[in-house]
Each structure stands twice: as structure tokens, then as C-alpha cells.
Amino acid sequence: MSVVTVQLGQCGNQVGQELFDVISSDAQDGQRKTYSSVSRERFFRQTSQGGKKMRYNKNKAPRGFYYDCCYVGKVLKYFFFFLRVPDFEARAVLVDMEPKVINHSMNRAAKSGRWRYAEASHFSQKQGSGNNWANGFRVLGPRHRDAVEELVRREVEHCDVLAGFIPMMSVAGGTGSGVGTFVTQCLRDVYPSSFVLNHLTWPYGTGEVIVQNYNSVLTLAHLYQLSDALLVHENDAVHRICSQQLNLKQISFGDLNRVIAHQLAGVLQPALTPDSCGAYSGNPLGELVSALACHPEYKLLSACSIPQMASASIAFSTFSWPALLKHLRQMLIANTKMEEGIDWQVRPPPASAGRTSSLTAGGFNASLANLLILRGKDVYSAETGGFEDPAIYTSWLPPAEALSLWKSPVPFDKYEKSATLVSNSQALLRPLDDMVRKAWNMFASR
Amino acid sequence: MTQSVVVQVGQCGNQVGCRFWDLALREHAHVNKRGLYDEALSSFFRNAVLIDMEEGVVNGILQGPLREVFDSTQLLTDVSGSGNNWAVGHLTYGSAYREAIVNKLRKAAEHCDCLQCFFLIHSMGGGTGSGLGTRVLSLLEEEFPDVCRIVTAMYPSAEDDVITSPYNSVLAMRELTEHADCVLPVENQSLVDIVNKISVMSHGAKPGSVLRKDSTVTSGQGSLSPTEKPFDAMNNIVANLLLNITSSARFEGSLNMDLNEIAMNLVPFPRLHYLVPSLTPLYTLADVNIPTRRLDQMFSDAFSKDHQLIRADPKRSLYLACALMVRGNVQVSDLRRNIERLRPSLPFVSWNQEGWKTGLCSVPPVGHSHSLLALANNTCVKPTFMELRDRFTKLYRKKAHLHHYLDVDGMEQSIFSESLSSLSELIDEYHQLDATKARLIPDAPRLSIAR
Secondary structure (H helix, E strand, C coil): CEEEEEEEHHHHHHHHHHHHHHHHHHHHCCCCHHHHHHHHHHHEEEECCCCCCCCCCHHHCCCCCCCCCHHHHHHHHHHCCCCCCCEEEECEEEEECCHHHHHHHHHHHHHHCCCECCCCCEEECCCCCCCCHHHHHHHHHHHCHHHHHHHHHHHHHCCCCEEEEEEEEECCCCHHHHHHHHHHHHHHHHCCCCCEEEEEEECCCCCCCCCHHHHHHHHHHHHHHHCCEEEEEEHHHHHHHHHHHCCCCCCCHHHHHHHHHHHHHHHHCCCECHHHCCCECCCHHHHHHHHHCCECCECEEEEEEECCCCHHHHCCCCCCHHHHHHHHHHHHHCCCCCCCCCCCCCCCCCCCCCCCCCCCHHHCCCEEEEEEEEEECCHHHCCCHHHHCHHHECCCCCHHHHEEEEEECCCECCECEEEEEEEEEHHHHHHHHHHHHHHHHHHHCC | CCEEEEEEEHHHHHHHHHHHHHHHHHHHHHHCCCCCCCHHHHCCCCCEEEEECCHHHHHHHHHCHHHHCCCHHHEEECCCCCCCCHHHHHHHHHHHCHHHHHHHHHHHHHHCCCEEEEEEEEECCCCHHHHHHHHHHHHHHHHCCCCEEEEEEEECCCCCCCCCHHHHHHHHHHHHHHHCCEEEEEEHHHHHHHHHHHHHHHCCCCCCCCECCCCCCCCCCCCCCCCCCCCHHHHHHHHHHHHHHHHHHHCCCCECCCHHHHHHHHCCCCCCCEEEEEEECCCCECCCCCCHHHHHHHHHHHCCHHHECCCCCHHHCCEEEEEEEEEECCCHHHHHHHHHHHHHHCCECHHHCCCEEEEEECCCCCCCCEEEEEEEEECCHHHHHHHHHHHHHHHHHCCCCHHHHHCCCCCCHHHHHHHHHHHHHHHHHHHHHHHCCCCCCCCCCCCCCCC
């Protein structure tokens, strides 16, 4: 089943390009064939026209004659001089109101040599939205509705079976937030029975855009009604991961985007789910949404993954499931996104304590539902009992329902063992409250 | 690719504008070594309108090396000048040339694929620049209401050589307050101070420290005109200001900042749109290792009194909003670190405690490895305006030189008093915001949702 990504605005396009990069290199690294082909089918489509031209006589090539298996393709290429190497085009629609970022992303993708964006899947205008949500939502979105819907429709038609949509955007700017909200609304209207999982990037608390709080609040209010689930990454948290966990001295937006892409790919790459009966799941978005967004009022999801380390250190580290899962569980309840500086003092409150109404009682992060995705060696022996503890969940959902477990025996992104946790919990409450408070203060002045 | 139209009015406006085109050519030539007419370059040229009521300056431009760049359809000149009289510029020439000006503007706008913004450059103290310039501003508002108007206005210093400059400035201020989207005020005295600082530096204040060639913000080296004229150094600074503002629209970067975002983010209330610019670094030393400390120094300098382009100390007054446009090899972590470091010492208004607008452009200016332009909407403009008002009232009380203005057809004394009251209201608004500075404003009560 295939997922169509809609990349909106500068952030959406930059993160999207990194995401496809991670996915394509993960699917290629000498992985098992089924995993690769499921991953490729989910995110890319293969074309032979426009593919890399070989130095053979292409006029002799029979039309539409291509192989999708690397090994067989190499053999044939060697002995038969008339094949074209298949090219992978991302199932993505790129939308922005100004052309520079899209051009940059498309060039970077093409340079990777492994995949590229389709020539005609992008839409841009000459002038941006000016950080103005209203401009994006009310003016530019409706004005360009037909063009964008057409691009999406074409991408959907290339899919054998559509798993759903992932619009990717930031909430601080004008295009990502305004046009992105409008596009999500259109997706809902045109494809009412498809899953829509929005990936959102929240800005730094100390500001990247002065009106970011207005834009964020307006976006989140609308998306909450339109989307099936909102998966959020915060620039602040990702920045801390880069500086303290990965020990990067000079952090660029590219570094932030790579961390986000790594976590997102960890969620979206093929996995075996309880419903998929021994094969890789064909309905990743649907299963994610049904596992986590159990109530329509609770849709905010956050992700964290373990381990996260500089790629140079991976070769020198050993991983064991008990250690990884213990850290991950504490990261969940102490509400931190990285292994450095975990507060081991935070514990779930005892069962006798009543329900507290403060945002986070004693620093403890209660969860509604969790999705734990384990990838790598020995997944079947990993002990996940810690996540089934009723104390970390609310009382009205039994832990057996609240925890979902997906597994994949294939190592992900060079980590021999890795785990990703997507949780529907109180983790995002504090930043959200700050955002609303600042927006309100700005609004209520004078 | 968006385009902007640069309209330069009067002697000062044209001289600054001329430096701007010179430097823009130099920058694009530097970036695009093969000299191909790339997209970024084409986004800028053919988009100039040069207006002056006397021919000397414009003719100078047409005989200089930039003659290839402009053609006669972009020029509008007359012979006798405005006599340092705002009323002549605004009313007499304004009405006489209205059609011609509108036509030229329309032509320049039609050349643009996607017109984003009008840049207006003029001085406030003279006659053509302030009078006709502000007339052009209101014409722009009438004809192109959707396009942003950014005005770079050169304010006279106290020792200006034009006696009636207070009158001209205050009359023009009212137009700017009402019709412009953003104003970047620049004071001649600050430019002089900066130029002096650089020349002290380049004449070896410290032994062994040599300025890198063509790296100063005032240098036009490598540009077309071989000889430097007296005001060139100061005009270069303003030209660099304009280059840096538009850099994100012309070149790519990891966090783009368009021109329409400037007004959107930095102007909280429509009349308070005076943004104090400051530019760093002013020069680069020839020994080119750049430790992080140098980068941090650049950020600190942007908030220091010496680097502001008007004579004011923003750190002592209240910030309503601040934008940082960084060019060159600077990453978001450097930006974050410096914002966190500097934030505690900068007083921000209560409803915008963390309000920063940031932009990162990958291409640095010529001769530097990175640079920073800070635009601050800050109440430190209040003393500047108050001084202007004082100088105006000194003359107005005695009705000195007033008859020259009142002799002009269409000019009435009420225009003077209205301009004065507009300026006073503006000062009042800044004053009220200032008054909130020391007080601790409690958060407004939030809407409470029934549990």
C-alpha cells in the first residue's frame, strides 16, 4: 500500500526531502528483499522512462521492460545491453508559494542518485505567504486549489492501493500553516475515507517568527477537526538531541531535519503488526491511527527513538533490548526525548493518588496510548512488560488496549537494534500551553 | 522569483540608489562567476525609476559606468530643482508630473513577473526628496495598494546645511506615517561616525591589523566607478543595508525571509512602523580565522549603540519586535545561542517577550564570510523624533521661512499644524509603550473552558 506525502512550505519540503533520503538509503543497504520492496512500494514509484540513460543503445530497448530486483537487474544489465536502470520517484507532491526551496530539494534529491522527485509533481508560485496564516488559508489556498488537487490526484492514481496521506508542514510560517491547513481540508473533502496523518514541526519557543504563536494556534485549531492524527516534532527538543546527544558543535537546519526524518522513517518503514498476520503491514497509517488516536479529542502524538548517536559512534556501541527499553520507558514517563539527562526520579504516581488537574503532576507524563516499534536483531525476544504497566496509563483504557507493538526483524538505518515510540500522552501539553498563552497575550494587548 | 522596484528621488536618493546598483552588480558578479545572466540577477534590474527635479545628479549617473544599466524610460528629470521646499516638491511638481510618474511606475511594475515591494529612497531634509518623494509614496499607495512600500529615509542631523530641513522633515514624516508600510530611518550623523570609525581602523589603530580589501561596508572596491566621491562611503552603508534586506529574496538559504514578512512581523500597529537598522560587521580583518567568538561579537555589535544607523541606544529603550537577517555560513545553533545570550539584556514589550524574526541566507556579502542585519522596532526612535519636533517648533514659533511654503499653490498653514500634531501623536504612542517598560504587566485572563 502506498503513502502519498504532501510537502508544504519551506520546512515541509526540507524535512520531506530528508525523509525520502533516509527511507531510500535504508531500503537499499543490503536489506532483505521483502522489506525493501514493501518500503519502496510504499514511498516510491518506479519508472523506466526518464531513468538514468545507460551508455547502451537505447533504441533497442523494448518499451516498459524493467526489473525491480537489484540483483537480477545487475545480471541482465551485464549481459544484455538494452535495459534501462529503473529510477525511483518519490510519491510526493511539493507545494510552496516561492520556488527556491522546491528547486533546492529537487536538486538535492536528484544528486543522491538513488531517488528523485518526479518532474511534474511540484507546484510553486513566485511570492511567499508572508508568514500570514490568513493569506495562506483564505487567499492562496483557494486560489491554487485546483492545481494542487490535480497534482495529488495524479499521484494517487499511480498508487495501486492508497494507504493515506501525510501532509508535512511547519506551524510557524505562512505557507506551511495556512496553505497546509487548506490543503488538508481539501484532502478530507476529496478523499473522505483515506487516512490523513499530519506531520507538524513546532518552532523554537524563543522565536523564529514573531507571529508564530498566532499561526500555530490557528493551524492547530483547524487541523484538530480535519486530521486523523497530528504527529509533532518540536525544534527545541530536536535541537537538544543534536547538541547533547549527537554532540554536534554547529547545528544546522539540515541536522535538525535529519533527526526528524530518522524518527519519522522509524515509524513509517515496514513493520509486522498484530493485524498483519505475519507479513509486513499493508495499512500502516490506519493501524497507527487506530492504535493511538483512540478518542477524537486526543490526537496529538509525539515520537521519540532510541538509540540516537553520531554515526561514527555506532560501530563502537553494543545494544541490548532490556537497556534500550528501560531507557525508552523512562524517557516516556519523564517526558524527555533523549537518553542524556533522563530524570530517573520520576515515577508513576501510586494508584491511590486521585486524578490531578495540573498539567504534569510531579513531572510525570501520563499516556493515553503508546505504539512501540522495535527493529533489528532479536526483536522477538525483547521484553516489553515495562510498557504494559497500568500505572503509566489513564484509568479508562486497559493497558492491553493502550499498548500496541510492531516489530521488524530488519535493522533500521545502520542501528543493529532500535526502537521508536509514538505516544499519545501529555508530553506536548506544556509547549502547547506556552504557545496559547503567548498568542493570547499578544492578542489581548491594547 | 519576486522583484522589487527601486524608486530613487532627489539628489540623496539618486546617489544612494546609484551606489546600491553598483554594489548589487558587484555582488551578483561575485556570486555568479561565469557572468551568466542568472535568475537572481534578472530579478533586480530594469526595475528602477530615477526621479530628480534637477539634472545634475541623474546626468552624472548616465555618463558614469552605470549608463548601460538604465535607459531613458526610467528617468524623470526637470531643470530647476525644488529649492529645498517641500511644498514645491510635493504640490507643484507632484501635480505637474503626476501622470508621467504614474506611467513610469506602471511600466517598471509591468516588467516584473511578480512584484513584491517598492523601495523608495530619499532624504527628508531637502525639497525634491522629501516633497516629491512622499508624493510618489501616496501615488504608490493609490495605484498599487497591495504592494508593500518600504522607505529608506535619510534624516538630517542637527547640523544640517539646509535651514528649512526641520520643516521638510516634519511635513514628510506625516506622509510616511500614513502611507508607508515600513520606514528605515537613517541619520547622517551616524553614518559619519561609522565612516570615521572605519577609517581609524584602517589607518592602523592596532599594529598588524590590516583590513581585508574590499571588505568594509563602505568600500566600493571592485565596483564600477574607480574614484570615490565624498558621500560615497556613507551611501555605501545604506546601499549595503538594502542589499542585505533583499538578500533572502535573491539567494537561497535554510530559513528564507521574504520582504512581505518584514512588515508582517515587525509592525504591531499600523503607525508604528519605524525600524531601526543596524549592520555588522563593518569590516573584516585580513587574518581570516573566524573563531566562534568573532561570530558572537557580530551579534553583540548589532545591538550596540555604535552600529545603529540612527543615533539611538536601543538597549535602553523598549523593543517591540526585532528581526535578524544573517548571511553567510552561520547555522541555526549559532543563532539560537546568541539569541539566548543577548535576550536577558534587551527589554522587550510585555506581549512579545520572545519575539524574534530570523532569517538565514547562505550567500554572504562580498568580502565577508558572514554578516548580520538587525531591524528593530524600538522606542528609541522617540528621542530622534522629539528632537525633530523641537527643531521644527523653534522655527515655526517665529514663522521663519514660512512664506516660501505658503506662497506655493495649494499649500496652507493647516498642513503644518496637522503634520505637527501627527508627529506628536506618534511620539505619544511610543511614549505610552515606553511607560509599560518598567511595569510588570500581568497576563490577561485566559478564556476558561468549563470542566
